[in-house]
Structure formats: structure tokens, C-alpha cells
Amino acid sequence: MNAPFPIPGAPPSDVQTRPLIAFADVSKVYPSRDRAAEVVALSDVNLDVPEGAIVGVIGKSGAGKSTLIRMVNGLERPSGGRVVVDGTDVTALYERGLRQARRSIGMIFQHFNLLSSRTAFDNIALPLEIAGLDRAAIAKRVEPLLAMVGLSDKRDRYPAELSGGQKQRVGIARALATKPRVLLSDEATSALDPETTDQILALLKTINAELKLTILFITHEMMVVKKLADRVAVLEGGRIVEQGTTYEIFAHPRHETTQRFIGAISGAQVPEWLAAKLRPQRQPGDSAVLRVGFVGGDADQPVLSRLSRNLGIDVNILHGQVETIAGRPFGSLFISVSAEADLRRIMEQLAAGQNTVEHLGYVA
Numbered sequence: 476m477n478a479p480f481p482i483p484g485a486p487p488s489d490v491q492t493r494p495l496i497a498f499a500d501v502s503k504v505y506p507s508r509d510r511a512a513e514v515v516a517l518s519d520v521n522l523d524v525p526e527g528a529i530v531g532v533i534g535k536s537g538a539g540k541s542t543l544i545r546m547v548n549g550l551e552r553p554s555g556g557r558v559v560v561d562g563t564d565v566t567a568l569y570e571r572g573l574r575q576a577r578r579s580i581g582m583i584f585q586h587f588n589l590l591s592s593r594t595a596f597d598n599i600a601l602p603l604e605i606a607g608l609d610r611a612a613i614a615k616r617v618e619p620l621l622a623m624v625g626l627s628d629k630r631d632r633y634p635a636e637l638s639g640g641q642k643q644r645v646g647i648a649r650a651l652a653t654k655p656r657v658l659l660s661d662e663a664t665s666a667l668d669p670e671t672t673d674q675i676l677a678l679l680k681t682i683n684a685e686l687k688l689t690i691l692f693i694t695h696e697m698m699v700v701k702k703l704a705d706r707v708a709v710l711e712g713g714r715i716v717e718q719g720t721t722y723e724i725f726a727h728p729r730h731e732t733t734q735r736f737i738g739a740i741s742g743a744q745v746p747e748w749l750a751a752k753l754r755p756q757r758q759p760g761d762s763a764v765l766r767v768g769f770v771g772g773d774a775d776q777p778v779l780s781r782l783s784r785n786l787g788i789d790v791n792i793l794h795g796q797v798e799t800i801a802g803r804p805f806g807s808l809f810i811s812v813s814a815e816a817d818l819r820r821i822m823e824q825l826a827a828g829q830n831t832v833e834h835l836g837y838v839a
């Protein structure tokens with residue numbers, strides 16, 4: 476029931492629920508050119524990015540990710556639908572309005588897009604120069620940004636003198652210079668090695684938490700989604716085929732594209748060495764091989780030692796990867812038990828909570 480009049484001091488009812496970025500029925504068709512057919516890059520995209528959240532959009536090459544993210548700051552215009560950022564319909568804005576809207580939307584890129592003729596300090600200062608700040612005001616803003624991204628000692632270095640990770644740190648500081656409310660990340664870690672990727676993702680998480688900055692990112696790597704996102708949307712052929720919280724999507728992927736993305740990193744795939752040894756029929760002296768999937772419930776409990784104690788059997792761990800996503804356990808363990816044992820009871824015990832158990836076959 477609606478309140479008949481506003482409650483004094485209460486926030487407007489939509490403050491907590493209104494997304495900071497909203498895509499509503501967005502489509503994009505690139506017209507045909509030079510006898511090439513038109514390209515439908517996006518169809519019926521509906522996606523909300525809640526204020527303060529980190530939302531990832533994952534998809535293969537050509538899925539429409541860049542087209543989607545570039546609509547938020549008006550670098551791309553939809554053919555249909557609306558993109559609303561902080562209450563402003565950016566699809567209705569043109570030059571001056573767009574320039575102004577872009578001050579509250581920072582962006583970072585796969586190849587950093589730094590000016591090679593400018594030092595780290597001067598790259599970060601650029602948006603402030605464009606905004607007309609004087610030198611003193613610029614220094615007052617840039618120095619703390621350099622410190623925040625851990626580059627105070629590199630302030631006078633040129634991009635060619637910086638590592639990939641350091642260049643991306645400059646890119647992040649530059650994106651934050653105008654104190655945006657939204658940070659867009661276009662494959663920001665795709666050109667970096669795994670260790671540097673982790674450091675940049677950690678920095679983005681810190682920035683999100685400390686500055687309350689809303690982050691929308693695109694990637695083709697599920698690992699990045701797992702480490703960074705609160706929510707994820709899976710894009711395929713220009714359509715969102717699945718979206719939800721990162722944990723929901725990892726724990727219960729419904730669409731086969733999502734399952735493929737997750738399968739590659741979840742540890743649920745049977746390792747090659749085990750697949751080579753597995754046989755469907757039991758032979759004397761064999762062990763039975765089981766895959767236990769942990770989704771949310773029981774992985775932090777001593778599941779295997781309990782099993783061993785309750786049923787008096789030995790359990791061998793063959794392979795596995797169990798970690799936490801959004802603070803909840805997720806992953807798979809491959810175990811073997813004597814094929815003489817009561818497999819039905821073993822599987823019942825292992826399937827306690829939300830665990831899944833499959834009997835894969837036998838090994839010698």
C-alpha cells in the first residue's frame with residue numbers, strides 16, 4: 476500500500492531501488508555498408524546497475540559488449556530503447572549535454588589509452604585541464620590520486636617507462652580525476668599477466684568500497700567476473716541470455732553459454748589424466764570415482780572426514796578446487812572410495828546440504 480503522504484525525513488521511495496545505470500529495451504543495428512549486410516549488435520537489452528555495485532558483462536568476441544558499454548557515455552547511440560545514467564537519459568543528449576554527463580562517467584581501457592608525450596602526472600591531469608582547473612587545484616587533486624593508485628614515485632615517468640599494470644593504474648587515476656559516480660571498464664585487465672590482473676582487480680574493489688563508485692565492466696574472462704563482480708550478465712549474439720548475482724550464476728548456471736564459461740574455471744571438468752584412467756565397468760580391486768560439487772552449503776564442513784568416520788571407509792582426494800565466491804564455498808572435489816563399499820550410502824552422506832554428487836566410473 477502506498478503511503479498517502481511523504482514521511483518527514485524519509486528518502487524518496489526510489490532512492491534505494493533506483494539503478495544508477497539502466498538499459499531499457501536497448502537495441503543497436505549497424506547499417507549495411509559496402510555491400511556488407513547490416514549487423515544487429517544488440518537486441519532487447521534490459522540491464523540495471525544498482526548504485527554502488529560492481530556489475531560485469533561477459534561474452535565472447537562479437538557478442539556486443541563494447542557496443543553496450545560505449546552507450547553509457549554516449550560513444551555509441553542505440554537504434555532503439557534508452558540508457559539512463561543517474562536519472563539522465565544519455566540517449567537524448569548531444570554535444571554539450573554529453574560532455575557534461577561524461578564528467579561523472581570515467582572509463583578505463585584494455586590498452587590504457589595514455590598520451591605517450593605526457594608524464595603519469597600530466598595524463599591524470601588532462602581531464603582537469605580540460606575542465607579548466609588551475610595548476611594548483613590540479614596538483615591538489617592529482618597527488619592524492621597518484622598515492623591512491625600507488626604511483627607517487629612514478630609521477631614524472633612517461634608511459635613508455637611504466638609496466639602494463641602501472642599504466643593501467645595511471646588510467647584508473649585519470650578516470651577518477653573528475654570524481655565520477657560511475658567507472659566503465661572495457662577489458663581493463665585483458666592485456667595484463669595474471670598476477671598484475673589480480674592487483675588491478677583488488678584496486679578496483681578497493682575503489683568501489685572506499686569511494687562508493689559504481690563499476691560496470693565488460694570482459695571475456697569468467698575469472699575476472701568471479702573475482703570482481705557482485706552481479707553478472709551473460710551476453711550472446713547481442714542478447715542477455717542470463718543475469719543474476721555472481722554467486723547465483725556460478726552456483727546454478729542455466730544457459731549453456733554460462734555453463735561453458737564457468738566450466739572452464741570451476742574445476743568441475745574431469746582432469747585429462749583422470750579421464751584417461753576412468754572406466755565404466757568395475758573390475759576386481761577397483762575404486763569408485765565420485766565428483767562432489769559444493770555450492771553454498773557444506774564445503775567448509777569436514778565433509779570427507781565425517782564420511783570416513785561415519786562409514787568407516789578411506790577416502791582419497793584425486794583432484795579438486797574449492798574456493799569462495801562472495802564469501803560462500805564453491806567448487807568440485809574428485810574422490811575415490813573402495814568399490815566394495817556401499818556407494819549408495821556414501822553418496823547420500825556426501826549429498827547433505829546443497830552438495831551434488833555424481834558417480835563417474837572406476838579406476839584401478
Ligand SMILES: Nc1ncnc2c1ncn2[C@@H]1O[C@H](COP(=O)(O)OP(=O)(O)OP(=O)(O)O)[C@@H](O)[C@H]1O
Pocket residue numbers: 505506514515516534535536537538539540541542543695
Ligand atoms: N562500427 C561498427 N560498424 C559495423 N559493425 C560493427 C561496428 N562496431 C561493432 N560492429 C559489429 O557489432 C557486433 C558486436 O561488436 P562489439 O565490438 O560490440 O562486440 P564485443 O563483444 O565487444 O567483441 P570484442 O570482444 O571482440 O571486442 C560485431 O558483429 C561487430 O562486428
